Amino acid sequence: MAKVLRYLWRVTWRELQQAFLLARSHFQDSEASAQWRLWVDVQSGLSPGRLFLDAEQPAPDGVVQAFTAHNSALNSAMPIQQIIGFEYFDGLKIQINGHVLIPRPETQELVALAADRIPKNASVLDLGTGSGCIALALKNRRPDLSITGIDSSLLALEVAAQNAGLLGLDLLFFEADLRNEPSDGLQADAILCNPPYISPEEYLEPEVVEFEPSMALYAPSGDPLFYYRRALAWAQVLGANQVGFECHRDRVGDVAELAQLAGYQTHEMKDQFAAPRWVWAQKPGSQALPLKA
Numbered sequence: 001m002a003k004v005l006r007y008l009w010r011v012t013w014r015e016l017q018q019a020f021l022l023a024r025s026h027f028q029d030s031e032a033s034a035q036w037r038l039w040v041d042v043q044s045g046l047s048p049g050r051l052f053l054d055a056e057q058p059a060p061d062g063v064v065q066a067f068t069a070h071n072s073a074l075n076s077a078m079p080i081q082q083i084i085g086f087e088y089f090d091g092l093k094i095q096i097n098g099h100v101l102i103p104r105p106e107t108q109e110l111v112a113l114a115a116d117r118i119p120k121n122a123s124v125l126d127l128g129t130g131s132g133c134i135a136l137a138l139k140n141r142r143p144d145l146s147i148t149g150i151d152s153s154l155l156a157l158e159v160a161a162q163n164a165g166l167l168g169l170d171l172l173f174f175e176a177d178l179r180n181e182p183s184d185g186l187q188a189d190a191i192l193c194n195p196p197y198i199s200p201e202e203y204l205e206p207e208v209v210e211f212e213p214s215m216a217l218y219a220p221s222g223d224p225l226f227y228y229r230r231a232l233a234w235a236q237v238l239g240a241n242q243v244g245f246e247c248h249r250d251r252v253g254d255v256a257e258l259a260q261l262a263g264y265q266t267h268e269m270k271d272q273f274a275a276p277r278w279v280w281a282q283k284p285g286s287q288a289l290p291l292k293a
Helices: 002-008 013-023 029-044 048-053 061-074 080-084 105-117 133-141 154-167 226-238 252-261
Strands: 086-089 092-095 123-127 146-151 172-175 190-193 242-246 265-270 276-282
Touching: 013 029, 013 061, 029 061, 029 080, 061 080, 080 086, 092 133, 092 154, 105 133, 105 190, 105 242, 105 276, 123 133, 123 226, 133 146, 133 154, 133 190, 146 154, 154 172, 190 226, 226 242, 226 252, 242 252, 252 265, 252 276
Parallel strands: 123 146, 123 190, 146 172, 190 242
Antiparallel strands: 086 092, 242 276, 265 276
């Protein structure tokens, strides 16, 4: 009889949602609810409205099995993007794992800025490419550009190459360390760089500290501008006329000053959240499309 009753009882959508929200209780309610909508869309493709109407209906076995498989991760601070294995970035589905940073929505603005500014058929170097999201999104917007992504992590480069293959975008990725000098023969008309810029002493949320790669987050202790100086050194060696930086909101002015000392004219910009975020640097007299108002 117990075996018969076990098969008669099925987990409803409402019960599954309650179990999911309980597992994600260390996040704020609104964030946990947003994660539920994303997770269940990936597993079932059902809209929130349909789930509301079917709240008392049994959830499909496959969805319940997925919840069981993800149970340990859901009960941790692991970001939902790592649990489902991807994040959307500039309209592209970017595969991710614990070896790369999760693409942030504001970084899409660097891609848009580069697409608007870099001359036709230019060569572009993405320093610290990680998942490849910046390089891939720019190539998708500007197929005329020749784009190369570098990273010091072979595991990150595997993710970037996988993304390029899945998206059908033709880019080159190779291993290189920004702390060293660039390879002989490497050239770039423009450089993009979203480097590690967090001070080790700075507070970050547990889901970031515990699950995203520290080498992609932290600058050397006491020197938060280290990788910006290195990127500008590469730009000088490679002859890059344009450099686009994503910055810590408190250091945009400092990065602009470094670029000016390296002979660039600079333009500082705020992101969609009104936080100082971008520095676009350009050599005087070099070709570029006009900045949009």
